[in-house]
Amino acid sequence: MPATNNKARQVMVYGCARYGQPDSHQAMTLEQIGRNVAKIAGYGFSGAYEHSATARTPAGGTAAPYLVPLDTVVGDVQAQALHLRSADDLFGGVVPFAFVATKVISHGLLAPDAAAPAGWNPDFAQRAGAAVLPGFTAFSLEDARSAGLRLMAGGVVRIKDPCGIGGLGQQAVDSEAALDAALAAMSATDIESHGLVLERDLDSPDTYSVGQILVAGLLASYCGTQDLTVNNTGEEVYGGSTLAVVRGGFDALLAQPFGPRALSAIRAAMAYHDAALACYPGMVLSRCNYDVAFGVPAGATGEGEARALTGVLEQSWRVGGATGAELAALRALKADPARERVVAATREVYGPDADLPAGAELYFQGEDRDVGVLTKYAYLESDNDGHP
Template sequence: MNASSDDHDLVVLVHSGGKKAAGGGHEIDTQRALAGQLAALIGAPFRGAFDAARPCPHRYIVPDDTLSAGDAQRMGITGEDDLFGGVVPHPFVATKVIAHGLPPNARAKPAGWSDELGERVRHLVLPGYSAFSREDAHAAAALLWRDGAVRLKRPSGIGGSGQAVIADESELDAQLDDIGDDLLRTEGIVLERDLRDIATFSVGRIRLRSQEASYYGVQHLTRNNHGHSVYGGSDLVVVRGGFDALERIDMPEHARTSIRLAREFDAAIRDAFPGFLASRRNYDVACGADDEGRHRCGVLEQSWRLGGASGAEIGALRAFANDPALEVVHASTVEAYGADTDVPADACIYYRGVDPHGGPITKFYTVDTVDTTRNAAFPKQRSE
């Protein structure tokens, strides 16, 4: 795909300043590899890392994390066409805490907090609260313990990290001691109903300048080189166009429910924070049973940055760009650990190496066309 005449000097750059950058290794290499593929799709050269001192009037930024409004302004980002990711007016908006309101009579909240948002999304998420003080955390946990187990989540944890099921006040205090009062005050925590037999679905929309696609799908888990259960990839049904186009295809009812919850959550965020923008929107929707056997579904969190499913997203965009008649594809990402990983012949590998901390890792995506005369079946949850 060629750049337009207005974009003859456009360049694609990465910005690595988020929490992932501290880990280094495969995260940075993955970011650069996917940025290179995005550059090819928009017909612009990939020029490496963003440097504010480098003269460059037209930039397309691929950050490793959601950007603050201040950072976006310094990079010259004014809209969705300027980045693959998102921009938020306050740091907490990019984290898990916006999925819930505060407990009744809460004593602490950050500047810019929207009490109205918590009320609006209450029916879209699992029962829970966000808290920014010990007193509020204890009040929230006490309310939730009445109906079953409670999961504590740190706001910026990735792939299930930074979470624990807490059974009583002593376990809660131990978690809060580990977090510390200063971090609790600035970042907060989430206390949420814990579910059993959980399935995590993904709903997303991506826009790469003139190209747009949306999807539903499932995540699956794997074992890393240390034996821990971690994110292992995503299986997606991707359509050309936005959420309206996605909802026009045939799909199982639980897929349609996940899309409805994600779209309503997305609209609530846009209304609550006018400074918010995102060209990459991904929402995790969890379904499972609580301690009393009740089936529950709700949005767990959002991702407005390069993520685990982005390889599949980019692969789908590339398939659509190569075939203007193509409307629906199945796209999958796989993150495999260990030295002996079998990779399909038609896969695109975007990382293969030995991470200093994680050991041998291979990441790849595959894309298959879909027979649109048949149901674009919802991918099945994979076991480890």
């Protein structure tokens, strides 16, 4: 149900102070996301939560703010301090342990007695099953090496920093020597603290984005595709998403006439989503995004190894690269209650040559201290673009 006008409640952004620069592309994008969430919900907007003592200690008839955190909120203590009690209190997610918000939950351990953090639930890998690629999570260098060698018997192995975003912090290895060299460059302490993901590498995979957003009672789900681009240092990174967004939950998404691969991606995301909620009680999610890859294993050596695989690469329970498109779609659905589907896109363009399409909403344009010249925008596409 579309939100009513309730300016008494304020949307506030939370967490961008850790970047240290209010004009960074992350901070400015988060602020624009907060303003757009406020418009959709019918709330006011009051800037950064950290800068408001009144917001941090609501009393009497003062409503606690609706937060748009930069990162997934971790633990009951932090959630209570931020007055986050349900999905109606934030755009993002709350998880019980820090590792739950990273890539490490996607895979099981090398052995039942392998090192793992407090709160680790081995049932997740069983429940997710074929929704993820073959792989392991390791919390020691020794386990990481053993996992890599076991996977390498079937082809190339991708090593992933569990906290990396946009495809950064990853490398593929195809030999024992390459594996040892990669692990030698890593910190044993970091692996013990945050873990390391090793999984089957895919050859030129197609990547789908499957997700769900809920703002002030308006629920929508989507499936779309991602684009890669080259950043200002020549690295291939996330360049944007194009999403087919429908009113309602994942079941409404499955009812759309998507192709076989997209439908497989949606089912994989649903299995992953349900496994997380079942294995880690207390999660609160109002924004979910799952990157799902479809491709042939790279360097496959065994019989049948060349069979195409589908698997969730990672989850995001916080604002992300696709959020601009998500919010553009939500605004369109709110504006027309009879509308059931909309196509929206977001783009990230590095360098000075960025042409915005008509009607695009700008999230950032300028020179960021860390990534250089960057333009980020979102826009609605024609309803006749077809389906992934």
